[in-house]
Amino acid sequence: MRIGTAEREEATRVLGQHFADGRLSTEEYETRVTAAVQANTRADLRTLFEDLPTPHPAFLLPPQPPVWAPPAVSQPPAYRQGAVVGPPSERSKIVAGVLQIVLPFGVGRFYTGHTKMAVAQLLVTFFTFGVGAIWPFIDGILLLVNGGTDPQGRPLRG
Structure with missing residues (x-):
């Protein structure tokens, strides 16, 4: 050449x-x-x-093999962020979202296994005399729309 x-x-x-x-x-x-x-x-x-x-x-120098990069949009957020890849979680995003909306003090996050976030939502709701319940309520809507992950990073099943 x-x-x-x-x-x-x-x-x-x-x-x-x-x-x-x-x-x-x-x-x-x-x-x-x-x-x-x-x-x-x-x-x-x-x-x-x-x-x-x-x-x-x-x-x-010899050409280097291309570095594999995960797709940016076509997979759930847990896969894009480098979380553990495996079968979907046995927990349901619908159950988690409904629990967050109906019992807006972190119950849905306790269900998904995100205990720290659930405790934070519980404390915010308690110490703001219920005004802080907007956070778990919105979180419940987001769980229903976008889904979420379990503690192992697996996507919640539909």
Whole structure:
């Protein structure tokens, strides 16, 4: 494959690193830089680095396999956030949502296993004399609409 000025400059820069590290003598460095400037293909440059350890110019390195990334939208939030992947939870989002709405002091969150959030909702509701019940009520609606997860990160079943 033919190369351009950018590849030649990168090759001479990397050869300069090897020269600075003491791997090349002055004469050998000058010979290799001259060959790099006159190179037309990657194969011409590859021969200049065959006997040298890394670093090598990036364009001479073998291509790295792509890193797998989970889909951004098509899966439930528990899967996108890197939670434990497995079968759906045995707990129901409908039961959790209805419990949150009917008994708005964290009962639905106790059901799903999110005890810390349930205790927080219970305390907020208690210490605000019932005004804080809006939080579990809205949380119940969100559980019904979006679902949720159990403590292991598995999505609640419908």
